[in-house]
Amino acid sequence: MLVLGRWIQARYVRSVKDEESAELLRCFRKVMDALCWLVSGHVQLAELVLRQEHFLQLLMTDDVESSTAVMSLLQAILRANSAVLHQIPEETLHPILDELIYKLSATSNPVTGRSATQSLLLMVENNPQIVRMVGTRYKGLRSLLSKKWTGKGFGRELSRLLDVLYSSSYQQEEMQRLHRAACIIQALWRGFRIRKRMRKLPGAVTSLQRSFRAKRHEESKQQQRLREEEDLRECLKLRRLRAMREFREKQLALLEIVHAGQMDKHIRDTQETAALMVQRHWRGYRDRKSFMLQKQALRQYKAAVTIQRAALRFLKMRRRIRESLSPWKKHKDLKDEERSRLQQKVDSHLQLHPAQQMSLEQSQELHGKVQERLGHLLLSRKQQQRSEHRREALLAQINTDISMLMGAPSLRDAAEKDMDFFTSRSVPVALKAKQCHSTMLKRSRWPWWKKLSDDFVEEENASLGDLPDLEHGIIFIAGSKQP
Known part of the structure; x- marks a missing residue:
């Protein structure tokens, strides 16, 4: 379709007749519209369209109508796939940007300027890298747009494009300013460091010479x-x-002075002296070697002796402290004179207070009396223990009965299983329970004025004939609750 559009565009540019030109322009626009519809439906074709040389050839024309249609195609491609600018290389973008900038700078037609401005605005908005590229490659573009195309009927798009370019140029200027400032700071710092080093250089040379001379x-x-x-x-x-x-x-x-007959004796004495010296050196070496072997054991022995001495001293000190704090004081051993004096005192006391002598019959009689009294004491002690146990059991039973009576339910709430808890096999208890029950029944029938009295009336004439059979258990009811 690009080839077809290129062929129609070439025929349109060479045509002379108005009817033929209008027909070719209509066909060219129809091809561009079809291409726009195809790219909008298949966004993957946008990259292929922009990479084609035929698209660039279609864009590089001085005719207003055809160039406007091609730039409309470019705008449709950018709206359909905004990421296509990130996919194509810079070598493809540069010719397109050059042609758009050329149209803005060379032509004065508002239609071409509007289309070029819109196309350039879409490109810089979809890809921020193009903003830096435009600011770097076309430095006078912002002033050109503001001077040439202001008031041409597309001020909104132009102002948006100028704002984008101004922000990019401001950022670039700010980066350049920061770069220049960084370069100045680095230059000043390097100069300061070099000057400082140069000032220290004579002292360093002197110090180096001094250290070198001292070392030499x-x-x-x-x-x-x-x-x-x-x-x-x-x-x-x-x-x-x-x-x-x-x-x-x-x-x-x-040796020359010695007589020949004494030569053997002299040699023997010399040999003995040499042997003694060798033996002395050998024994010294052997003793030193054995001492080195025993040195470690000797050191350990001395260390053990030192530790034992310190431990014994510590134990002796602790024993002395314990004896000083203990309330019991050990008596000193008596001397012979003191022992004899104490023995005399004991003997004199025994003489003044002699022990009473008893016969065998008296001793047996006294022993019998003691045994009899001891038996009576043991018997009475057993009886006391039995009575004490009986008393404790009775108190426990009374406390249990009291707790049961205090927690007894009323007759209205009583159940059949509660009868077993209040059953007694004792006749006095049953009689007392019956008396209390009859008294409470009578008291419940009294008039109100009679109940104001605090005296508790009991029935004393309870007959034993009215008692129920005690073999099957007696039920007694006590308490202050009304039946």
Whole structure:
């Protein structure tokens, strides 16, 4: 369809007759409308349309009608697929932008200017990168639009485009200003650092020279000391060799003086002396080795002795503190004189207060009396324990009965199972319960003025013949609740 549109556009530009031009223009617009309808239905075709060279050729024309139709197609593509500008490369966008900017700058037709302005506005609104691209490539565009196209009938679109371009240019100017400020700050900082370093350079050189000279002087002193030590060792070695040589020469001189018959004795004495020296050195080496082996054990033994001494001292101190705080004081051992004096006091007391002598019969009689009294005491103690137990059981039973009577329900609320709780097999208890029951019944029938008295009237003439059979249990009712 782009090829068809290109062919129709070429025929339209070359046509001379008005009827033919109008017919070709109508066909061209119909092709553009069909292409718009196709792209709006299939948005994936928008990228392919913009990438085609035929589209750029259709746009690059000076005819107002055909260029307006092509820019309308561009606007329809951008409205159908706003993300298409992110998908096509910059090499494809640059020619389209160049052609739109050329139309805005070269022509003065309001229709072409309006279409170009709308197309450019859609492009910069859908892709912010195009705003930076336009601000970078076309620096005088904002002033051109404001001077040339103001008051041409499309002020709203123009003002929106100018606002977008102004914001982008302002951001670029702000970024450039910040960049220049950063460059100035970096230059000043680097200059300050270099000047500071240059000011410190003489002192650093002096310090470096001083440290280098000190190090070189120290190295020279170290080398001098090493040379002196080496010379001293060589001197000592020479002295030792000289002394050994003199000693050997002296021995040879002495051997020349010794008689030939005493040579064996002299050699034997020399060998014994050498053997003694070897033995002394060997024993010293052996003892030192054994001492090094026993040194660790000896150290452990000394440590154990020290710990034991400290522990014994601590225990002795604690024992002394405990004895000082204890209320019981240990008596000192008596001496012989004190022991004899105390024994004399005991003997004199026994003489003044002699013990009473008893016969065997008296002792047996006294023993019998004691046993009899002890038996009576044990019997009475058992009886007291039984009575005490009986008293405690009776008190417990009375407390239980009282608690049951206090919590007894009224006759209206009583059930058959409650009868077992108030059943007693004791005749006195049953008699007392019957008397209380009859008294309460009579009292309930009294008039109101008679009930004002606080005296509690009891029936004393209860006959034993009226008692029920006690073998099957007796029911007694007590309390203040009305039946």
